[in-house]
Amino acid sequence: MLKNWGAAAICAIALCTGTGAAVAQPSSPAGLPGTVNADVRLKLERDGRLTVTEVVTVPEGRTATRLVPLRIAVGDDRERVYEVVGASVEGEGTARASAEGLTIALRAGISTVAYEVVGAVAKIGDTLELRWQPAGGWDVALDSVKVSVITPDAPRSVNCLAGEPGTSTPCTTADLGDGRGVRATEIGLAAGERVDVAVGLQDGAAPPNARVAETSRWASAFALTPATGAGLAGLVLLLLGGVALLWYLRGRDARAMAADIGPVDVLVADGAGRVAFASPDGVLPGQVGTVVDEHVDVVDVTATIVDLAVRNYLWIEEVGGLDWRFVRRNPADPSLSGYERAVYAALLPDGVDGVLLSELRGRRIDLSRVRDELYADVVARNWFARRPDAERSLWWWAGIGVGVLGAVLTAVLVLVGAAALFGLVVVVAGVALALGARFMPARTGRGSALLEHVRGLRGYLRTANPEDIPERDREMVFSRSLPYAVVLGEVERWLAAFSGARPGLYWFGEAEQGRFADRFPAFLGAVDGVLAQAGHLRSLKG
Template sequence: MLTKWGIAAGLVAAGITVTSGQPTFSPPPDAPSFEFPLPTPGPPAGEDDPPIIEPVPPSTGQPRPTRPPGVPVVLPRSVNIQLKLERDGSLSVTEQVIVGAKETMNRTAPLRIGERVFTVREAKVEGNGTAEVSGENLVIRLNEGASTVTYKVDGAVADVGDHQQFRWQAASGWDTKLIFVRTSLLTPKPGRDFVCLAGMAGTEDRCDAAVTDAGGILRVVHSNLDADARVDISAVLPAGMVPVTATFVGGAAGVGPFALTPLSGAGLGLVLLLLIGGFAVVLTARARDTRALAAEGVPVDVLVGAGERVAFASPDGVLPGQAGTVIDERVDPRDLTATVVDLAVRNYLWITEAGQDWQLVRRNAADDALTGYERAVYTALLPEGTDAATVSGLRENPPALDGARSAVYADAVSRSWLSRKPTGLGKVGIAGVGLAAVGAALTAALALSGGPALLGVAVLIGGVGLVLGGRLLPARTRRGAVLLQQVRGLHGYLRAARPDKVPAADRELVFSRSLPYAVALDETAQWLERNAPTFTGGLYWYGTQDQRFDQRKFADRFTALVHELDGVFGKR
């Protein structure tokens, strides 16, 4: 061990390598120089001490001469290199190059190594030469004398699994053999598992000597590096020590922002589990909705009251225009027609015959008792300042009812019968769009910064899954499925109810309140056939041109009115 230390120390202290016929060169007095001490041998390293790579003496087979005392000797074609990894992830490089008299040394260092791309900036030379970036190469041209080259490198740090990895070719692309190369690497925190390779690209030969001192600084010594060969240094660094700067092109395996690391793998696995769980929720909800559609309606008691008096009450307070929407999740013209009839029954409108036409007359202004969609229908038929409108006029100039249709859906959502507009995204879909946007932005940001971009991809996939899941979920909620069965029970009542089951004093009101539901559920003709004959004095919300109310004629005219109103609402 001490013998090896002595050899390496001798190499560095002398700063020379002698080859047959190699001239020496004395730099000018103001030439830059580097301090390059080796660590002093001490007691064995403990578990927490920086790792030490024992130096291996150069295997030239030639004896090492000693330098005469007091005679400074610096060899031409020698390079001293200082590497300092900054806290922002960039690598500061300083190279002192000694060029022999009447000689030149040129370096064309590749900035793309495999799939990894490095970026060099702020290259400059103090001395006799130039440095620039040309395409994918760092080009240095030096003439005789001692010159100092400085530049910064981006791309030397990558995330690999649970740690960071440093890599840079300290010497590469020189057009002449380097007699002596000395390199030091300083990082913000000590690294480990240092590897120093020297030789032509692709070879695995180790550098002559590579040691770390007590401060964790790596120091490398190598002699006789062939032209176009490289000194390639890599090290393992603590995770998150500096920002990741590495850039990869062409999909480098196992590295780069899109590498599958434990962290990104855990994120993708979590998203997969959530997608599986969401898929199960979607299947359960669709199965529930399918059963609700196939099941028979449940009996409902729509006649409520005390004693001998009764009144009509719809299940869960559903309105005629909402009943049809809950069944087929669509606002049909018939739903709006039923709403107009219901507004008349509730004394907001007066419907009166006008020859072969009908007139809708304002009776009471829209108030807070109306829902949003009922006010929208009322306003569309009779705008502010209009007290009456004919059905034929409305058919020629159909009112704009998009707002009314949207209001029907909004009202059903507010009552928790529907989770969303059937053609819309709903809360789940909107959340998915937002999450997908965050995932896309996160992916781009992590990819540009060299971070674990697959985490952003995982978030993006989760957002897309929410969007698709929101569209696949049935719009009808669990409460809506229950109401569907109740509406079918109401439909059954309309088909089977007989007027003699209702006290005579309440028949007109029960008949009138239930008629809009018969319109919405396409039971108008049957309901009129069974119930209209019981009325001889007319209806409080419908006016005829006859002095005496004709039940049969009313049934025919009302059926025609429903058809005409369907035409009004079906044109837009």
Template sequence: MLANWGAAAAVTAVLGLTQPLAPTPSPDAPILELPARLDPTRPTDPPTGPRPSPLHPRSLHVAVRLGQDGRLAVTEQVFVQANGSMTRHAPLRLPAGVDRVYTVDDVTVHGNGDTEVTADEFVLRAGEGVTTIRYLVDGAVVEAGDHQEVRWQLTGGWDTSVSLLRASFVAPELPTDVVCLAGRRGSDTPCESALTDRGRVLRIHESDLPAGERVDLEVRLPAGTVGTTGRFDPVIQPSAFAVTPISGVGLGLLALVLVGGFALLWLARLRDSRALATDVGPVRPLVDEGGRVVFASPDGVLPGQVGTVVDEQVDAADVTATVLDLAVRNYLSVRRQHDDWVLLRRNAPDAALSRYERAVDAALLGDAEQVSLADLRGCGLDLTQVREDLYAGVVRHDWFTRRPDHERTGWMVLGFLLAVAGVVATVVLTLTVGHALLGLGLVAAGLGVAAGARFMPARTRRGSVLVRQLRGVLGYLRGDGPARVPAADREMVLSRSLPYAVVLGETEGWLARFAGLTDLYWYEGDLAELPAFLRELDALVAAAGRLR
């Protein structure tokens, strides 16, 4: 240890560390009176008491000389205690509306240290003992109207605290104004001391400077004193739509949420599609009931509910099939009368009918005993309650977890609200802090949610099983049908099956099964004209009820 300190003292003596780095003052030189606004940094009398030892650990001695060419010749002496080290990252690009750019060259190092110069910073590393670094700085002098301004950070960016800074600045002319600031970047705390001695040397003193903090010196000189070397680069503001860490993280989180949501929906739909794709064996929805063969739908689903479960919305065919089913079940009858069709009441609605079936009866006949399709075309048919009851029924039977129409509408509204919020956010972010990609991401997310709204209502497992069973019923309707049904039961089986054939799109094929049957109990007219009745009723319902 003593050997290290002895070597340090020897180097100090050789380098003149015990002598001032600035020129020796002339006894008859004038004393510079600093501006009044620098009073906090200028003592009225020179510091008294013993001078700090130049070998004080973590001390810095900096001498700056401004040449006629406008370049700064800087000498830094750094003393580091035994087994210690200090590293400085001095910025060479300082933001000030535009970037003020400095360049450092002609660097020489004596002692236990090294340097590195890049376009943006000057890195200085010093090990134990005394390290002396000399270099030239371009970019410190700018013209500012009737004067010149010289600015340089005497120190700053050290990775350890600086116990003592002694600095000097010499220029060809006396400074007319001096600003010396110490502390964190951007702070306006004045240095402890900044005064000019009789030798026209500006001396700065600062102690106990925390790690990372700087001492920034700005000196004003008469215009034309030295060459101008200042260089400024326009600050290229990143586009509001540039990818930034903030926008990148935000978009990533948004994408994660969207992908997760769509993945869950995809899994639900995949389960549903697998159920629908599973091979279905022959289904014979015919059961023996008291010695009679009757038609029984799977899971008790009614004709009007079939379409709602299969395509997840109420269609005109669902209402048409319900009207036909009410006739088959002896609540109505259908009559061909002149050039029109008439619905006649046979039995009043009772508790055996579901809510939506009673709503269909009320919408068509109300309190009347009969009504023609011509009358219905002119009365403004309202099927709102039918739609409401059908959607509520499929939820009540646990074929859906929520009403499909509300599910689609809710997600679509949410999607459009997100898109509108994204547009507003994009405009606000563009005009303020940037990161406008977050707004565009929100717009895209909203449009994605709105576009995917029609896929949102997923059937329950029970609903998927029902759709698979209905595929079996469709196979029954397309197959042999009631070929083996006893003659006494054939009319009833054919009639009860017909509304399901209508809603499943097998009307023409199923009506062909009625060959040989006449005088149907629920239909008065030529059976060959029944498809025309169904088409007219379907068109009436679609137009009046706003159903697809």
């Protein structure tokens, strides 16, 4: 005990009689080997500036970084503002000060950090208070923190707090030294914890220079905090998870249509040597377009009209080279799918046996039933688990709902001055969900397999040679394949391949013989235009 009292007496004498050199050169911090330790000397000058010297020991193989905020909230809409000038490091590291904070980054060894603080002296009633955090914001644990404070006049009180910001746990030791000194020690300061020292002084010891700034509710509400930072990180993880899920659900589809593939065998021969066209998985032309792009498009209906003519339900006749007539050949029977019957009824309603395409331009065709039947059809064929349009709509409205909820949450958080940035995170998540709704429809395994077959079908349309088909079967193979060429955008290639080998067509009447290859693209364009005017369908494939 006598030894301890002797040490205390020596410290008191040193504080009272210490020279400027002693102030500038604090002793190296002591501590256990392999630990981070800090020895901090604070000196309040007569002009109110606080000079700070930190001697920090960092063991070999380690680094230490300190982030000191210089704007500290002291109320709902007020901040205490400090200013740090002249930050420097003697040793292994760097120090940089900005209006928002002081950053100290140290490497292994003993480093001396020096800087000045303006704004540490506040007027409280008829006394002054010197306040600063000599330790805090370190990203590593400190084995020990030793603090000494020298003031122009004898200090009247000292209050030292240690631990998490906002806690009121006292430091391990804190006392007034003889004369002008204050000493404090904290043993074992965890990463992120702080030591906060407040020294009471008599009025006149130094001019008060504390500055308190008003903060807008908006600025504080949208400040980046650990909570909002965690929310942003969570959003990134959510978006990455969504991308991974979409890749899993749709990656096989993207691979299925990404590159060329060899043609599939869609020509079948019977025992008598006749050759016929058979589509993969029995898919119809309108179904092909819907499975490929998950939308019912105008071209899907146009291809269906051509297919109905090829299968002898309709007769298409060119009239004067500028118009075309649709004539009923056979009634719609149960062998037609629901969407095909809807297309048939839209062109030739009950009691109408023929109609000009020009007449359809003036008649409002309702294709909503065609759309609904075709979406239902691809689900019934197990190419989609749910209707693609319903799936898109569900996710779009879900995104809108989340976005609106986020906007309301943002407004509420702004009003109460809380972390409104979290509400913006919810808004962004909702917008991302709404924008990603078009990617949500996912094909089944059978639907993805069909895409592979469609690639092969496209390869067949691009490479088929009429000479490989018996002459007596060429008209039928050409005609049965043509609707698929329409929906897959291979009409020009298909017409060119059969231009010299195609006999007269049984389902299309030409105003002038031999002009089918020239006039058929104009027919398709005219039909697309009429159907696009009807609405309910997309005019272009997406």
